[in-house]
Amino acid sequence: MTLSRIYMEQKKNLKIVEKQLESVLWAPHPILNEASLDLLKAGGKRIRPLLTLLCAQYGDPSRKAVIDSAVMLELIHMASLVHDDVVDDSNLRRGKPTVKAQWDNRVAMYSGDFIFAKAIELISDLENHEIHRSISRVIRDLSLGEIDQIKELYNWKQNLRVYLRRIKRKTALLMALSCQIGALAAGCPSKVGIKLYYFGYYLGMSYQITDDILDFVGTNKQLGKPAGGDLRNGNITLPTFFALNKYGMRNAIRNVLESSSTDQGQWDTVIQEIRDSGAIQDSERLSDNYLRKSREILDQLPQLSTARSLKEIADYIGTRNY
Amino acid sequence: MTLSRIYMEQKKNLKIVEKQLESVLWAPHPILNEASLDLLKAGGKRIRPLLTLLCAQYGDPSRKAVIDSAVMLELIHMASLVHDDVVDDSNLRRGKPTVKAQWDNRVAMYSGDFIFAKAIELISDLENHEIHRSISRVIRDLSLGEIDQIKELYNWKQNLRVYLRRIKRKTALLMALSCQIGALAAGCPSKVGIKLYYFGYYLGMSYQITDDILDFVGTNKQLGKPAGGDLRNGNITLPTFFALNKYGMRNAIRNVLESSSTDQGQWDTVIQEIRDSGAIQDSERLSDNYLRKSREILDQLPQLSTARSLKEIADYIGTRNY
Numbered sequence: 277m278t279l280s281r282i283y284m285e286q287k288k289n290l291k292i293v294e295k296q297l298e299s300v301l302w303a304p305h306p307i308l309n310e311a312s313l314d315l316l317k318a319g320g321k322r323i324r325p326l327l328t329l330l331c332a333q334y335g336d337p338s339r340k341a342v343i344d345s346a347v348m349l350e351l352i353h354m355a356s357l358v359h360d361d362v363v364d365d366s367n368l369r370r371g372k373p374t375v376k377a378q379w380d381n382r383v384a385m386y387s388g389d390f391i392f393a394k395a396i397e398l399i400s401d402l403e404n405h406e407i408h409r410s411i412s413r414v415i416r417d418l419s420l421g422e423i424d425q426i427k428e429l430y431n432w433k434q435n436l437r438v439y440l441r442r443i444k445r446k447t448a449l450l451m452a453l454s455c456q457i458g459a460l461a462a463g464c465p466s467k468v469g470i471k472l473y474y475f476g477y478y479l480g481m482s483y484q485i486t487d488d489i490l491d492f493v494g495t496n497k498q499l500g501k502p503a504g505g506d507l508r509n510g511n512i513t514l515p516t517f518f519a520l521n522k523y524g525m526r527n528a529i530r531n532v533l534e535s536s537s538t539d540q541g542q543w544d545t546v547i548q549e550i551r552d553s554g555a556i557q558d559s560e561r562l563s564d565n566y567l568r569k570s571r572e573i574l575d576q577l578p579q580l581s582t583a584r585s586l587k588e589i590a591d592y593i594g595t596r597n598y
Numbered sequence: 599m600t601l602s603r604i605y606m607e608q609k610k611n612l613k614i615v616e617k618q619l620e621s622v623l624w625a626p627h628p629i630l631n632e633a634s635l636d637l638l639k640a641g642g643k644r645i646r647p648l649l650t651l652l653c654a655q656y657g658d659p660s661r662k663a664v665i666d667s668a669v670m671l672e673l674i675h676m677a678s679l680v681h682d683d684v685v686d687d688s689n690l691r692r693g694k695p696t697v698k699a700q701w702d703n704r705v706a707m708y709s710g711d712f713i714f715a716k717a718i719e720l721i722s723d724l725e726n727h728e729i730h731r732s733i734s735r736v737i738r739d740l741s742l743g744e745i746d747q748i749k750e751l752y753n754w755k756q757n758l759r760v761y762l763r764r765i766k767r768k769t770a771l772l773m774a775l776s777c778q779i780g781a782l783a784a785g786c787p788s789k790v791g792i793k794l795y796y797f798g799y800y801l802g803m804s805y806q807i808t809d810d811i812l813d814f815v816g817t818n819k820q821l822g823k824p825a826g827g828d829l830r831n832g833n834i835t836l837p838t839f840f841a842l843n844k845y846g847m848r849n850a851i852r853n854v855l856e857s858s859s860t861d862q863g864q865w866d867t868v869i870q871e872i873r874d875s876g877a878i879q880d881s882e883r884l885s886d887n888y889l890r891k892s893r894e895i896l897d898q899l900p901q902l903s904t905a906r907s908l909k910e911i912a913d914y915i916g917t918r919n920y
Contacts, residue, residue, distance in 0.1 A: 303742065305745050307745075307749075359711060363704050365704075381703050381704075382703075385684055385703075386685060386745050389681060389741040390738075393738040393741040394738065396718070396738070397735065399730075400730040405725050409722050412721070415715045416712075419715040420712065423629075423630060426704065427629075
């Protein structure tokens, strides 16, 4: 399952988005430009703009606000990545040095602030209060998500609700927003926007759970780092949660977390045990559950060709292995 | 000259602003709450909300949007202070430890992001596109200002234009915005908003120049640190600019900056020489010039009692010594 057909179909629009990202991010500061350009070149799948463009087809996708929204959503995503790397103290993203690693925390902070400010400028051009309100709520929750990342580190006692809220803030809300804003910017009525919001939300939950599973089962080559990186950094994700609470690994995981062991062999053993428990399958089941819900939402909307594309994205997320 | 009459007159409104700040900043995170509460308790003069409230009197000051705007502007100010402390690596503000000093850069970053996100939420409730556009432009320029702070450090060759642009972004724009938004939120026509924007801009320029002068002439007690702190940190402000370019101190200042001397006596000598040159008087002259312009703007507006209050603020800024 690949998304190449969809990307081909949206190639022209995605190119416009890319051009606009480039021009929006130009600034009269060499370091800032270099940092922005690195972020642009690092690429990524532009999944949020893609969702915006696809959801806009429930209305009039030719409205200028549609492309502007797609650009704005990618900017919010980029800004939050840069700040997240400071919060997580991450030096690599997709195998490349992060802004904070290449320069320092201060550059990462102001680059993120600048990119975010450019997003705000684009938002202010969208003269639609429903869009403004929805975006501002998500921005607030994204900022709370940054803090969750730190707050729950090494907390092996956290319950499922806390994990789900964290990935909602970290990933699902911005995908939900990307879908909703696509529809609203294209002139769809509120209730279509809300349905697509939930489509994006369920999709995003599954997307992040899949990411968290891949962190355990991916190869070094796929991940660009050893498997189990989340756990090694104290980040308790869904597979660890199931291993802790359902597969009798409470002591083993607690020990390795609380000792902050530097013995990689000890970590490797625990990570292998989590893989071999049923925790991965349980996580996949929950992910599939979210995907099912996301597909059900689409059945409640007009059966346009874009619904087929959105379902393909859901299928892709259910089967992706990198 | 004090502002006590004006503060008394606006006491009720300022209290409401304070209460709203408290309630808006509540968050389900202990560290975040503590950081916010410290920022609130540190107080400050709430000059931006005060300007908003006073300028609102050119229209209908009882509109709900007026108080919300005042709160929002103080939030933007607080968020930018917290991020500036990271950029400037500052450990003290008004003699108290900064968020980044009390916790760390990461806490300062996410606290700033959170406070800023709360400001965005309030902005999205103000259903006025002129307000949105004006705010978003200022936010962009504030983020560029953060970068200027670093970029021009130790650059003794910078010209006056660069200094003025820096203090515009650092201080004057948010004061300009506070005045403009006060008027617009109170239902004034655009052109009243624009005039008050310029009033706030000139006032802010003078305010920051005065700050930069006080950093040279204040006593240790007034400043909470030794005089000349800006220069010691490589920050070339207006008095240094005049000393460099008009009073033959190029070599002395360049030497001390380029050697990054740790000999405080050497710094003390240079700072005393700057004080004794005509640089302080020249700076005061430029500050007065901005104040004169700010007063002239008020003469172009209806002669309400609030104009008298705004002029008193201008007079206060011209004479304040802390």
